[in-house]
Amino acid sequence: KFWSLINKNEIYTLQEHTQAITSIDFSPDGKTLASASNDKTVILWNLNLDDLLRRADEWLPEHFYLHMRYKM
Secondary structure, X not given: OEEOOOOOOEEEOOOOXXXXXXXXXXXXXXXXXXXEEOOOOEEEEEOOHHHHHHHHXXXXXXXXXXXXXXXX
């Protein structure tokens, strides 16, 4: 799970794993996050800004996402 550092609310849960995540690490270039789980899988998450913005409607409240779209 990811939490906001500002208000401590949960922002997003990595739902693709079927059991608890045991470790995470960022690639040296900061573009990929690797997560390992008790389900014996490792998932590589693309942290490319364009891909993240495409998924933003799943993560963020609609009003925040719309504000960010028009601000860019």
